[in-house]
Amino acid sequence: MTYTILSGGVGGAKLVTGFADLLPADQLRVIANTGDDFEHLGLHISPDIDTLTYSLAGIANPETGWGLVDETFSCMSALENIGGETWFKLGDKDLATHLHRKTLLDSGKSLSQVTRNLCEKLNVTVPVIPMSNDTVSTMVHSDQGVLSFQEYFVKLQAAPKVEKLIFAGSESAKLPEAARLALSQDSLQAIVLTPSNPYLSIDPILAVPGLKECISASSAPVIAVSPIVGGKALKGPTAKIMQELGLETSVISIAEHYSGIIDGLVIDTVDKAHQDAIENMGIRVLAMNTVMNTAESKKNLAAGITDFAKELTH
Protein backbone atom coordinates (compact mmCIF):
# COMPACT_ATOMS: atom_id res chain seq x y z
CA MET A 1 0.00 0.00 0.00
CA THR A 2 1.33 3.42 -0.89
CA TYR A 3 0.59 6.96 0.20
CA THR A 4 1.04 10.00 -2.02
CA ILE A 5 1.45 13.20 -0.04
CA LEU A 6 1.00 16.72 -1.38
CA SER A 7 3.16 19.06 0.64
CA GLY A 8 4.53 22.53 1.09
CA GLY A 9 7.39 23.34 3.45
CA VAL A 10 7.52 23.44 7.22
CA GLY A 11 4.12 22.10 8.38
CA GLY A 12 3.96 19.61 5.53
CA ALA A 13 7.50 18.41 6.11
CA LYS A 14 6.64 17.54 9.71
CA LEU A 15 3.87 15.19 8.62
CA VAL A 16 6.04 13.77 5.85
CA THR A 17 8.75 12.86 8.36
CA GLY A 18 6.02 11.27 10.52
CA PHE A 19 5.06 9.10 7.55
CA ALA A 20 8.72 8.30 6.85
CA ASP A 21 9.07 7.22 10.47
CA LEU A 22 6.00 5.00 10.23
CA LEU A 23 6.30 3.39 6.82
CA PRO A 24 9.06 2.11 4.51
CA ALA A 25 10.21 4.70 1.97
CA ASP A 26 8.90 2.68 -0.98
CA GLN A 27 5.36 3.09 0.34
CA LEU A 28 5.61 6.87 0.15
CA ARG A 29 5.63 9.50 -2.59
CA VAL A 30 5.78 13.23 -1.93
CA ILE A 31 4.66 15.81 -4.49
CA ALA A 32 6.22 19.13 -3.49
CA ASN A 33 5.05 22.68 -4.04
CA THR A 34 7.41 24.63 -6.29
CA GLY A 35 5.31 27.81 -6.47
CA ASP A 36 7.72 29.42 -3.98
CA ASP A 37 10.75 28.63 -6.15
CA PHE A 38 12.70 31.63 -7.33
CA GLU A 39 15.89 32.85 -8.86
CA HIS A 40 17.95 34.87 -6.41
CA LEU A 41 21.60 35.93 -6.61
CA GLY A 42 21.72 33.87 -9.79
CA LEU A 43 20.80 30.74 -7.83
CA HIS A 44 17.75 28.53 -8.18
CA ILE A 45 16.07 28.22 -4.80
CA SER A 46 13.36 25.62 -4.15
CA PRO A 47 12.40 26.30 -0.52
CA ASP A 48 9.77 23.59 -0.09
CA ILE A 49 11.76 20.86 -1.82
CA ASP A 50 14.72 21.73 0.39
CA THR A 51 12.70 21.78 3.61
CA LEU A 52 11.30 18.38 2.66
CA THR A 53 14.61 16.79 1.69
CA TYR A 54 16.52 18.32 4.61
CA SER A 55 13.77 17.13 6.99
CA LEU A 56 13.78 13.63 5.55
CA ALA A 57 17.59 13.58 5.75
CA GLY A 58 17.39 14.61 9.41
CA ILE A 59 19.51 17.71 8.79
CA ALA A 60 16.83 20.42 8.83
CA ASN A 61 17.10 23.19 11.37
CA PRO A 62 14.36 22.40 13.89
CA GLU A 63 14.39 25.92 15.33
CA THR A 64 13.81 27.94 12.19
CA GLY A 65 11.83 25.49 10.08
CA TRP A 66 14.08 26.33 7.13
CA GLY A 67 17.73 25.74 6.35
CA LEU A 68 20.18 23.32 7.90
CA VAL A 69 21.29 22.46 11.42
CA ASP A 70 24.73 23.64 12.55
CA GLU A 71 24.68 26.22 9.81
CA THR A 72 27.01 29.21 9.45
CA PHE A 73 26.34 32.47 7.62
CA SER A 74 29.82 33.72 6.63
CA CYS A 75 28.81 34.29 3.03
CA MET A 76 25.76 36.35 4.02
CA SER A 77 27.88 38.50 6.37
CA ALA A 78 30.41 39.11 3.61
CA LEU A 79 27.59 39.84 1.18
CA GLU A 80 26.18 42.40 3.58
CA ASN A 81 29.60 44.06 3.79
CA ILE A 82 29.76 44.53 0.04
CA GLY A 83 26.19 45.79 -0.24
CA GLY A 84 24.60 42.63 -1.63
CA GLU A 85 21.03 41.43 -1.13
CA THR A 86 20.75 39.63 2.19
CA TRP A 87 17.02 39.70 2.94
CA PHE A 88 16.82 36.03 1.99
CA LYS A 89 19.17 34.30 4.44
CA LEU A 90 21.20 31.55 2.84
CA GLY A 91 23.50 29.52 5.06
CA ASP A 92 26.96 28.53 3.84
CA LYS A 93 26.08 24.83 3.60
CA ASP A 94 22.62 25.54 2.20
CA LEU A 95 24.26 27.59 -0.57
CA ALA A 96 25.87 24.42 -1.87
CA THR A 97 22.42 23.02 -2.64
CA HIS A 98 21.41 26.07 -4.64
CA LEU A 99 24.72 26.32 -6.48
CA HIS A 100 24.59 22.63 -7.39
CA ARG A 101 20.92 22.78 -8.40
CA LYS A 102 21.58 25.76 -10.66
CA THR A 103 24.57 24.02 -12.26
CA LEU A 104 22.56 20.89 -12.96
CA LEU A 105 19.54 22.85 -14.28
CA ASP A 106 21.86 24.87 -16.54
CA SER A 107 23.31 21.61 -17.84
CA GLY A 108 19.83 20.65 -19.03
CA LYS A 109 18.62 18.46 -16.18
CA SER A 110 15.00 18.82 -15.04
CA LEU A 111 14.06 19.90 -11.53
CA SER A 112 12.81 16.32 -10.97
CA GLN A 113 16.20 14.90 -11.94
CA VAL A 114 18.04 17.43 -9.82
CA THR A 115 15.81 16.67 -6.83
CA ARG A 116 16.32 12.92 -7.29
CA ASN A 117 20.07 13.52 -7.47
CA LEU A 118 20.05 15.62 -4.29
CA CYS A 119 17.91 13.09 -2.40
CA GLU A 120 20.30 10.32 -3.40
CA LYS A 121 23.29 12.26 -2.09
CA LEU A 122 21.49 13.04 1.17
CA ASN A 123 20.39 9.40 1.54
CA VAL A 124 16.75 10.38 1.28
CA THR A 125 14.93 7.32 -0.06
CA VAL A 126 11.38 8.74 0.03
CA PRO A 127 10.73 10.00 -3.52
CA VAL A 128 10.28 13.79 -3.56
CA ILE A 129 8.66 14.87 -6.83
CA PRO A 130 8.34 18.55 -7.81
CA MET A 131 4.74 19.39 -8.79
CA SER A 132 6.17 20.44 -12.16
CA ASN A 133 9.49 20.84 -13.91
CA ASP A 134 8.10 24.01 -15.45
CA THR A 135 8.14 27.35 -13.69
CA VAL A 136 5.02 28.13 -11.68
CA SER A 137 5.30 31.29 -9.60
CA THR A 138 2.94 32.08 -6.78
CA MET A 139 2.18 35.78 -7.16
CA VAL A 140 0.59 37.67 -4.30
CA HIS A 141 -1.81 40.41 -5.40
CA SER A 142 -1.84 42.66 -2.36
CA ASP A 143 -2.55 46.15 -1.11
CA GLN A 144 1.15 46.79 -1.85
CA GLY A 145 0.87 45.63 -5.45
CA VAL A 146 1.72 42.35 -7.11
CA LEU A 147 4.51 40.62 -5.20
CA SER A 148 6.51 37.50 -5.86
CA PHE A 149 6.00 34.96 -3.11
CA GLN A 150 9.38 35.49 -1.45
CA GLU A 151 9.07 39.28 -1.60
CA TYR A 152 5.74 38.93 0.18
CA PHE A 153 6.69 36.16 2.58
CA VAL A 154 10.31 36.85 3.50
CA LYS A 155 11.20 40.39 2.41
CA LEU A 156 7.96 41.96 3.63
CA GLN A 157 7.35 39.26 6.25
CA ALA A 158 3.79 38.58 5.05
CA ALA A 159 2.72 42.07 6.15
CA PRO A 160 0.89 43.14 2.94
CA LYS A 161 -2.84 42.42 2.81
CA VAL A 162 -3.51 39.57 0.39
CA GLU A 163 -6.24 40.21 -2.17
CA LYS A 164 -5.73 37.35 -4.59
CA LEU A 165 -3.22 34.58 -5.27
CA ILE A 166 -2.16 33.77 -8.81
CA PHE A 167 -0.04 30.80 -9.82
CA ALA A 168 1.67 32.29 -12.85
CA GLY A 169 2.66 29.74 -15.45
CA SER A 170 0.40 27.03 -14.06
CA GLU A 171 -1.82 26.99 -17.18
CA SER A 172 0.99 25.57 -19.25
CA ALA A 173 2.92 23.66 -16.58
CA LYS A 174 3.21 19.95 -17.15
CA LEU A 175 2.69 17.38 -14.42
CA PRO A 176 5.79 15.17 -14.21
CA GLU A 177 5.21 11.54 -15.15
CA ALA A 178 6.39 10.43 -11.70
CA ALA A 179 3.68 12.58 -10.09
CA ARG A 180 1.04 11.15 -12.41
CA LEU A 181 2.15 7.62 -11.55
CA ALA A 182 2.22 8.41 -7.84
CA LEU A 183 -1.41 9.53 -8.07
CA SER A 184 -2.68 6.65 -10.16
CA GLN A 185 -0.92 3.48 -9.08
CA ASP A 186 -3.11 0.54 -8.03
CA SER A 187 -1.35 0.27 -4.69
CA LEU A 188 -2.49 3.76 -3.66
CA GLN A 189 -4.05 3.67 -0.19
CA ALA A 190 -4.62 7.41 0.13
CA ILE A 191 -3.72 10.83 -1.20
CA VAL A 192 -2.80 13.10 1.69
CA LEU A 193 -2.88 16.91 1.74
CA THR A 194 -0.54 18.01 4.52
CA PRO A 195 -1.37 20.87 6.90
CA SER A 196 0.73 23.26 4.81
CA ASN A 197 -0.94 26.58 3.98
CA PRO A 198 -3.84 25.61 1.66
CA TYR A 199 -3.79 28.90 -0.23
CA LEU A 200 -0.01 29.34 -0.58
CA SER A 201 1.34 25.80 -0.58
CA ILE A 202 -1.32 23.26 -1.57
CA ASP A 203 -3.34 25.29 -4.10
CA PRO A 204 -0.30 25.79 -6.41
CA ILE A 205 0.08 22.00 -6.54
CA LEU A 206 -3.64 21.55 -7.29
CA ALA A 207 -3.33 24.19 -10.02
CA VAL A 208 -0.99 22.08 -12.17
CA PRO A 209 -3.13 20.88 -15.08
CA GLY A 210 -3.96 17.19 -14.81
CA LEU A 211 -3.28 16.88 -11.11
CA LYS A 212 -6.85 17.42 -9.90
CA GLU A 213 -8.03 15.04 -12.64
CA CYS A 214 -5.62 12.36 -11.36
CA ILE A 215 -6.99 12.86 -7.87
CA SER A 216 -10.61 12.60 -9.09
CA ALA A 217 -9.83 9.52 -11.14
CA SER A 218 -8.17 7.73 -8.22
CA SER A 219 -10.31 5.36 -6.19
CA ALA A 220 -8.09 6.00 -3.15
CA PRO A 221 -9.52 8.37 -0.54
CA VAL A 222 -8.19 11.91 -0.41
CA ILE A 223 -7.47 13.12 3.11
CA ALA A 224 -6.48 16.63 4.17
CA VAL A 225 -5.13 17.71 7.53
CA SER A 226 -6.41 21.06 8.74
CA PRO A 227 -3.72 23.68 9.34
CA ILE A 228 -6.26 25.56 11.48
CA VAL A 229 -6.42 24.41 15.10
CA GLY A 230 -8.81 26.11 17.50
CA GLY A 231 -9.34 28.95 15.05
CA LYS A 232 -5.63 29.69 14.74
CA ALA A 233 -2.79 28.67 12.47
CA LEU A 234 0.06 26.97 14.30
CA LYS A 235 2.66 28.75 12.21
CA GLY A 236 2.86 31.19 9.36
CA PRO A 237 0.30 33.53 7.86
CA THR A 238 -2.54 31.06 7.13
CA ALA A 239 -5.02 32.66 9.55
CA LYS A 240 -4.02 36.19 8.52
CA ILE A 241 -4.53 35.36 4.84
CA MET A 242 -7.91 33.73 5.54
CA GLN A 243 -9.08 36.90 7.27
CA GLU A 244 -7.82 39.02 4.39
CA LEU A 245 -9.64 36.79 1.91
CA GLY A 246 -12.82 37.24 3.97
CA LEU A 247 -12.85 33.70 5.35
CA GLU A 248 -13.64 32.62 8.87
CA THR A 249 -10.49 31.16 10.45
CA SER A 250 -11.99 27.80 11.31
CA VAL A 251 -11.80 24.20 10.16
CA ILE A 252 -15.14 24.81 8.43
CA SER A 253 -13.43 27.16 5.96
CA ILE A 254 -10.74 24.54 5.35
CA ALA A 255 -13.42 21.91 4.69
CA GLU A 256 -15.21 24.28 2.31
CA HIS A 257 -11.95 25.11 0.56
CA TYR A 258 -11.13 21.46 -0.11
CA SER A 259 -14.78 20.43 -0.70
CA GLY A 260 -15.14 18.41 -3.89
CA ILE A 261 -11.51 17.30 -3.66
CA ILE A 262 -11.23 15.50 -0.34
CA ASP A 263 -13.09 12.55 1.15
CA GLY A 264 -11.83 13.04 4.66
CA LEU A 265 -10.52 15.86 6.84
CA VAL A 266 -8.36 15.41 9.91
CA ILE A 267 -9.14 18.08 12.50
CA ASP A 268 -7.73 18.61 15.95
CA THR A 269 -9.71 17.35 18.94
CA VAL A 270 -10.13 20.97 20.05
CA ASP A 271 -12.26 21.46 16.92
CA LYS A 272 -14.49 18.42 17.49
CA ALA A 273 -17.53 20.69 17.82
CA HIS A 274 -17.31 21.31 14.05
CA GLN A 275 -17.29 17.60 13.15
CA ASP A 276 -21.00 17.34 12.35
CA ALA A 277 -21.05 20.46 10.23
CA ILE A 278 -18.16 19.12 8.15
CA GLU A 279 -19.69 15.66 7.82
CA ASN A 280 -22.90 17.30 6.63
CA MET A 281 -20.82 18.60 3.73
CA GLY A 282 -20.14 14.97 2.77
CA ILE A 283 -16.62 14.98 4.20
CA ARG A 284 -15.72 12.32 6.76
CA VAL A 285 -13.86 13.60 9.81
CA LEU A 286 -11.11 12.25 12.02
CA ALA A 287 -10.58 14.26 15.18
CA MET A 288 -7.24 13.68 16.89
CA ASN A 289 -4.22 15.56 18.13
CA THR A 290 -2.75 17.27 15.05
CA VAL A 291 -0.12 19.40 16.78
CA MET A 292 3.28 18.00 15.73
CA ASN A 293 5.89 19.19 18.20
CA THR A 294 7.66 15.86 18.75
CA ALA A 295 8.76 12.98 16.52
CA GLU A 296 6.19 10.87 18.36
CA SER A 297 3.31 13.24 17.58
CA LYS A 298 4.31 13.37 13.88
CA LYS A 299 4.32 9.57 13.67
CA ASN A 300 1.03 9.36 15.59
CA LEU A 301 -0.66 11.73 13.17
CA ALA A 302 0.64 9.70 10.22
CA ALA A 303 -0.62 6.52 11.87
CA GLY A 304 -4.02 8.12 12.51
CA ILE A 305 -4.23 9.06 8.83
CA THR A 306 -3.37 5.54 7.64
CA ASP A 307 -6.09 4.07 9.88
CA PHE A 308 -8.53 6.72 8.67
CA ALA A 309 -7.61 5.92 5.06
CA LYS A 310 -8.41 2.24 5.57
CA GLU A 311 -11.71 3.20 7.18
CA LEU A 312 -12.60 5.42 4.22
CA THR A 313 -11.74 2.66 1.76
CA HIS A 314 -14.32 0.24 3.16
Place this chain on the structure above:
Amino acid sequence: MTYTILSGGVGGAKLVTGFADLLPADQLRVIANTGDDFEHLGLHISPDIDTLTYSLAGIANPETGWGLVDETFSCMSALENIGGETWFKLGDKDLATHLHRKTLLDSGKSLSQVTRNLCEKLNVTVPVIPMSNDTVSTMVHSDQGVLSFQEYFVKLQAAPKVEKLIFAGSESAKLPEAARLALSQDSLQAIVLTPSNPYLSIDPILAVPGLKECISASSAPVIAVSPIVGGKALKGPTAKIMQELGLETSVISIAEHYSGIIDGLVIDTVDKAHQDAIENMGIRVLAMNTVMNTAESKKNLAAGITDFAKELTH
Protein backbone atom coordinates in the same frame (compact mmCIF):
# COMPACT_ATOMS: atom_id res chain seq x y z
CA MET B 1 52.47 62.07 -11.71
CA THR B 2 50.53 58.88 -12.30
CA TYR B 3 51.45 55.25 -12.90
CA THR B 4 49.33 52.84 -14.88
CA ILE B 5 50.02 49.23 -14.01
CA LEU B 6 49.10 46.21 -16.12
CA SER B 7 48.64 43.26 -13.83
CA GLY B 8 47.55 39.66 -13.44
CA GLY B 9 46.96 38.02 -10.07
CA VAL B 10 49.40 36.98 -7.36
CA GLY B 11 52.80 38.31 -8.52
CA GLY B 12 51.26 41.41 -9.99
CA ALA B 13 49.15 42.12 -6.91
CA LYS B 14 52.31 42.14 -4.78
CA LEU B 15 53.84 44.92 -6.83
CA VAL B 16 50.54 46.80 -6.96
CA THR B 17 50.33 46.80 -3.15
CA GLY B 18 53.93 48.03 -3.10
CA PHE B 19 52.89 50.96 -5.29
CA ALA B 20 49.80 51.56 -3.13
CA ASP B 21 52.09 51.67 -0.10
CA LEU B 22 54.41 54.15 -1.79
CA LEU B 23 52.05 56.52 -3.57
CA PRO B 24 48.62 58.09 -3.02
CA ALA B 25 45.81 56.12 -4.64
CA ASP B 26 44.99 58.91 -7.10
CA GLN B 27 48.44 58.52 -8.65
CA LEU B 28 47.75 54.88 -9.54
CA ARG B 29 45.62 53.04 -12.10
CA VAL B 30 45.58 49.26 -12.43
CA ILE B 31 44.43 47.52 -15.61
CA ALA B 32 43.61 43.92 -14.68
CA ASN B 33 43.73 40.75 -16.73
CA THR B 34 40.30 39.20 -17.18
CA GLY B 35 41.40 36.38 -19.49
CA ASP B 36 41.13 33.99 -16.53
CA ASP B 37 37.52 35.00 -15.81
CA PHE B 38 35.02 32.22 -16.07
CA GLU B 39 31.51 31.13 -15.28
CA HIS B 40 31.46 28.39 -12.68
CA LEU B 41 28.54 27.05 -10.64
CA GLY B 42 26.51 29.80 -12.26
CA LEU B 43 28.82 32.43 -10.75
CA HIS B 44 31.05 34.93 -12.49
CA ILE B 45 34.57 34.56 -11.19
CA SER B 46 37.27 37.17 -11.92
CA PRO B 47 40.34 35.70 -10.21
CA ASP B 48 42.83 38.45 -11.00
CA ILE B 49 40.48 41.33 -10.21
CA ASP B 50 39.69 39.67 -6.90
CA THR B 51 43.32 39.01 -6.01
CA LEU B 52 44.07 42.66 -6.78
CA THR B 53 41.14 44.12 -4.84
CA TYR B 54 41.55 41.74 -1.90
CA SER B 55 45.28 42.55 -1.80
CA LEU B 56 44.66 46.28 -1.93
CA ALA B 57 41.99 45.93 0.78
CA GLY B 58 44.50 44.06 2.93
CA ILE B 59 42.22 41.03 3.19
CA ALA B 60 43.93 38.67 0.75
CA ASN B 61 45.16 35.34 2.04
CA PRO B 62 48.95 35.74 2.14
CA GLU B 63 49.55 31.97 2.31
CA THR B 64 47.66 30.86 -0.78
CA GLY B 65 47.94 33.94 -2.97
CA TRP B 66 44.21 33.64 -3.73
CA GLY B 67 41.08 34.07 -1.68
CA LEU B 68 40.55 35.77 1.65
CA VAL B 69 42.19 35.64 5.06
CA ASP B 70 40.30 33.89 7.86
CA GLU B 71 38.24 32.08 5.30
CA THR B 72 35.99 29.06 5.87
CA PHE B 73 34.95 26.43 3.34
CA SER B 74 31.62 25.14 4.68
CA CYS B 75 29.89 25.58 1.35
CA MET B 76 32.59 23.64 -0.51
CA SER B 77 32.40 20.78 2.02
CA ALA B 78 28.63 20.62 1.65
CA LEU B 79 29.00 20.78 -2.12
CA GLU B 80 31.40 17.87 -2.01
CA ASN B 81 28.86 15.88 0.01
CA ILE B 82 26.19 16.34 -2.62
CA GLY B 83 28.50 15.55 -5.51
CA GLY B 84 29.03 19.08 -6.79
CA GLU B 85 32.10 20.46 -8.53
CA THR B 86 34.70 21.41 -5.96
CA TRP B 87 37.94 21.51 -7.95
CA PHE B 88 37.81 25.30 -7.86
CA LYS B 89 37.91 26.13 -4.16
CA LEU B 90 35.63 29.00 -3.23
CA GLY B 91 35.60 30.18 0.38
CA ASP B 92 32.34 31.11 2.08
CA LYS B 93 33.19 34.82 2.22
CA ASP B 94 34.71 34.82 -1.25
CA LEU B 95 31.46 33.35 -2.60
CA ALA B 96 29.70 36.58 -1.63
CA THR B 97 31.88 38.45 -4.15
CA HIS B 98 30.97 36.09 -6.98
CA LEU B 99 27.27 36.00 -6.10
CA HIS B 100 27.14 39.78 -5.91
CA ARG B 101 29.12 40.22 -9.12
CA LYS B 102 26.83 37.86 -10.99
CA THR B 103 23.74 39.64 -9.67
CA LEU B 104 25.07 43.04 -10.75
CA LEU B 105 26.21 41.76 -14.17
CA ASP B 106 22.79 40.14 -14.69
CA SER B 107 21.17 43.47 -13.83
CA GLY B 108 23.04 45.02 -16.76
CA LYS B 109 26.05 46.55 -15.05
CA SER B 110 29.43 46.26 -16.77
CA LEU B 111 32.38 44.44 -15.21
CA SER B 112 34.02 47.87 -14.78
CA GLN B 113 31.03 49.17 -12.84
CA VAL B 114 30.84 46.02 -10.74
CA THR B 115 34.56 46.23 -9.97
CA ARG B 116 34.25 49.90 -9.02
CA ASN B 117 31.31 49.02 -6.78
CA LEU B 118 33.24 46.21 -5.10
CA CYS B 119 36.34 48.40 -4.59
CA GLU B 120 34.19 51.08 -3.00
CA LYS B 121 32.67 48.60 -0.54
CA LEU B 122 36.11 47.22 0.33
CA ASN B 123 37.53 50.74 0.73
CA VAL B 124 39.95 50.21 -2.13
CA THR B 125 40.69 53.63 -3.54
CA VAL B 126 43.22 52.60 -6.20
CA PRO B 127 41.21 52.33 -9.43
CA VAL B 128 41.12 48.72 -10.69
CA ILE B 129 40.01 48.63 -14.31
CA PRO B 130 39.21 45.36 -16.14
CA MET B 131 41.12 45.13 -19.43
CA SER B 132 37.70 44.82 -21.08
CA ASN B 133 34.05 44.55 -20.17
CA ASP B 134 33.72 42.01 -22.96
CA THR B 135 34.51 38.35 -22.53
CA VAL B 136 38.08 37.39 -23.41
CA SER B 137 38.95 33.79 -22.55
CA THR B 138 42.50 32.55 -22.36
CA MET B 139 42.42 29.15 -24.04
CA VAL B 140 45.33 26.78 -23.57
CA HIS B 141 46.07 24.64 -26.62
CA SER B 142 47.89 21.70 -25.07
CA ASP B 143 48.89 18.10 -25.53
CA GLN B 144 45.62 17.32 -23.74
CA GLY B 145 43.52 19.35 -26.13
CA VAL B 146 42.13 22.86 -25.90
CA LEU B 147 41.54 23.76 -22.27
CA SER B 148 39.94 26.76 -20.64
CA PHE B 149 42.41 28.58 -18.43
CA GLN B 150 41.00 27.34 -15.12
CA GLU B 151 40.75 23.76 -16.37
CA TYR B 152 44.41 23.98 -17.28
CA PHE B 153 45.60 25.95 -14.30
CA VAL B 154 43.50 24.72 -11.39
CA LYS B 155 41.76 21.51 -12.40
CA LEU B 156 44.79 19.99 -14.14
CA GLN B 157 47.28 22.00 -12.05
CA ALA B 158 49.16 23.28 -15.10
CA ALA B 159 50.31 19.74 -15.93
CA PRO B 160 49.40 19.68 -19.65
CA LYS B 161 52.11 20.74 -22.08
CA VAL B 162 51.29 24.16 -23.53
CA GLU B 163 51.51 24.43 -27.32
CA LYS B 164 49.80 27.74 -27.95
CA LEU B 165 47.80 30.36 -26.06
CA ILE B 166 44.72 31.92 -27.62
CA PHE B 167 42.78 34.83 -26.17
CA ALA B 168 39.34 33.97 -27.50
CA GLY B 169 37.13 36.98 -28.03
CA SER B 170 39.99 39.47 -27.91
CA GLU B 171 39.54 40.48 -31.57
CA SER B 172 36.22 42.12 -30.79
CA ALA B 173 36.82 43.12 -27.16
CA LYS B 174 36.58 46.80 -26.45
CA LEU B 175 39.06 48.65 -24.25
CA PRO B 176 37.15 50.44 -21.49
CA GLU B 177 37.30 54.21 -21.66
CA ALA B 178 38.86 54.33 -18.18
CA ALA B 179 41.72 52.11 -19.39
CA ARG B 180 42.25 54.30 -22.45
CA LEU B 181 42.36 57.39 -20.23
CA ALA B 182 44.73 55.71 -17.78
CA LEU B 183 47.12 55.01 -20.65
CA SER B 184 46.94 58.44 -22.27
CA GLN B 185 46.70 61.06 -19.55
CA ASP B 186 49.29 63.83 -19.56
CA SER B 187 50.29 63.10 -15.98
CA LEU B 188 51.46 59.59 -16.89
CA GLN B 189 54.94 58.94 -15.49
CA ALA B 190 55.19 55.31 -16.56
CA ILE B 191 53.29 52.28 -17.73
CA VAL B 192 54.33 49.28 -15.64
CA LEU B 193 54.02 45.62 -16.59
CA THR B 194 54.06 43.64 -13.34
CA PRO B 195 55.98 40.37 -12.94
CA SER B 196 52.78 38.40 -13.59
CA ASN B 197 53.12 35.56 -16.09
CA PRO B 198 53.80 37.34 -19.44
CA TYR B 199 52.14 34.62 -21.52
CA LEU B 200 49.10 33.93 -19.35
CA SER B 201 48.47 37.22 -17.56
CA ILE B 202 50.02 40.16 -19.41
CA ASP B 203 49.60 39.02 -23.03
CA PRO B 204 45.78 38.82 -22.74
CA ILE B 205 45.79 42.48 -21.65
CA LEU B 206 48.07 43.45 -24.55
CA ALA B 207 45.73 41.55 -26.91
CA VAL B 208 42.80 43.91 -26.30
CA PRO B 209 42.52 45.99 -29.49
CA GLY B 210 43.69 49.55 -28.94
CA LEU B 211 45.73 48.87 -25.82
CA LYS B 212 49.09 48.37 -27.53
CA GLU B 213 48.34 51.46 -29.64
CA CYS B 214 47.71 53.49 -26.48
CA ILE B 215 51.03 52.28 -25.08
CA SER B 216 52.89 53.18 -28.28
CA ALA B 217 51.26 56.58 -28.45
CA SER B 218 52.17 57.41 -24.86
CA SER B 219 55.33 59.38 -24.29
CA ALA B 220 55.71 57.82 -20.85
CA PRO B 221 58.25 55.02 -20.55
CA VAL B 222 56.99 51.45 -20.43
CA ILE B 223 58.70 49.35 -17.80
CA ALA B 224 58.33 45.60 -17.25
CA VAL B 225 59.48 43.60 -14.26
CA SER B 226 60.88 40.19 -15.09
CA PRO B 227 59.04 37.25 -13.51
CA ILE B 228 62.14 35.15 -14.17
CA VAL B 229 64.82 35.39 -11.46
CA GLY B 230 68.00 33.37 -11.81
CA GLY B 231 66.45 31.29 -14.57
CA LYS B 232 63.44 30.32 -12.47
CA ALA B 233 59.92 31.58 -11.90
CA LEU B 234 59.25 32.52 -8.29
CA LYS B 235 55.77 31.07 -8.44
CA GLY B 236 53.45 29.38 -10.89
CA PRO B 237 54.09 27.77 -14.26
CA THR B 238 55.94 30.59 -16.05
CA ALA B 239 59.24 28.66 -16.42
CA LYS B 240 57.45 25.44 -17.35
CA ILE B 241 55.43 27.20 -20.05
CA MET B 242 58.54 28.91 -21.42
CA GLN B 243 60.24 25.54 -21.78
CA GLU B 244 57.18 24.09 -23.48
CA LEU B 245 57.09 27.03 -25.88
CA GLY B 246 60.75 26.38 -26.70
CA LEU B 247 62.05 29.45 -24.89
CA GLU B 248 65.10 29.69 -22.70
CA THR B 249 63.99 30.41 -19.10
CA SER B 250 66.00 33.56 -18.70
CA VAL B 251 65.48 37.30 -18.48
CA ILE B 252 66.71 37.45 -22.08
CA SER B 253 63.56 35.65 -23.23
CA ILE B 254 61.44 38.05 -21.23
CA ALA B 255 63.23 41.00 -22.83
CA GLU B 256 62.71 39.47 -26.29
CA HIS B 257 59.05 38.83 -25.52
CA TYR B 258 58.39 42.44 -24.54
CA SER B 259 60.77 43.89 -27.15
CA GLY B 260 59.11 46.69 -29.12
CA ILE B 261 56.70 47.37 -26.27
CA ILE B 262 58.93 48.25 -23.32
CA ASP B 263 61.56 50.89 -22.79
CA GLY B 264 62.96 49.41 -19.62
CA LEU B 265 63.17 46.05 -17.90
CA VAL B 266 63.69 45.52 -14.20
CA ILE B 267 65.70 42.37 -13.56
CA ASP B 268 66.93 40.87 -10.34
CA THR B 269 70.52 41.55 -9.27
CA VAL B 270 71.23 37.81 -9.68
CA ASP B 271 70.62 38.30 -13.41
CA LYS B 272 72.95 41.28 -13.74
CA ALA B 273 75.17 39.31 -16.11
CA HIS B 274 72.43 39.63 -18.75
CA GLN B 275 72.21 43.41 -18.46
CA ASP B 276 74.41 44.22 -21.44
CA ALA B 277 72.70 41.73 -23.73
CA ILE B 278 69.33 43.27 -22.91
CA GLU B 279 70.59 46.83 -23.32
CA ASN B 280 71.98 45.84 -26.71
CA MET B 281 68.37 45.11 -27.66
CA GLY B 282 67.60 48.78 -26.99
CA ILE B 283 65.98 48.11 -23.64
CA ARG B 284 67.29 49.95 -20.58
CA VAL B 285 67.85 47.79 -17.52
CA LEU B 286 67.44 48.31 -13.80
CA ALA B 287 68.97 45.52 -11.73
CA MET B 288 67.71 45.36 -8.14
CA ASN B 289 66.12 42.95 -5.72
CA THR B 290 62.81 41.93 -7.29
CA VAL B 291 61.81 39.21 -4.84
CA MET B 292 58.77 40.50 -2.94
CA ASN B 293 58.37 38.50 0.23
CA THR B 294 57.77 41.42 2.61
CA ALA B 295 55.77 44.63 2.51
CA GLU B 296 59.13 46.44 2.57
CA SER B 297 60.45 44.64 -0.49
CA LYS B 298 57.23 45.33 -2.42
CA LYS B 299 57.47 49.03 -1.63
CA ASN B 300 61.19 49.07 -2.45
CA LEU B 301 60.57 47.54 -5.85
CA ALA B 302 57.84 50.11 -6.53
CA ALA B 303 60.23 52.88 -5.46
CA GLY B 304 62.96 51.49 -7.69
CA ILE B 305 60.56 51.53 -10.63
CA THR B 306 59.49 55.14 -10.01
CA ASP B 307 63.16 56.25 -9.92
CA PHE B 308 63.86 54.21 -13.06
CA ALA B 309 60.83 55.82 -14.77
CA LYS B 310 62.15 59.29 -14.06
CA GLU B 311 65.55 58.28 -15.37
CA LEU B 312 64.00 56.95 -18.58
CA THR B 313 62.01 60.13 -19.07
CA HIS B 314 65.08 62.34 -19.26
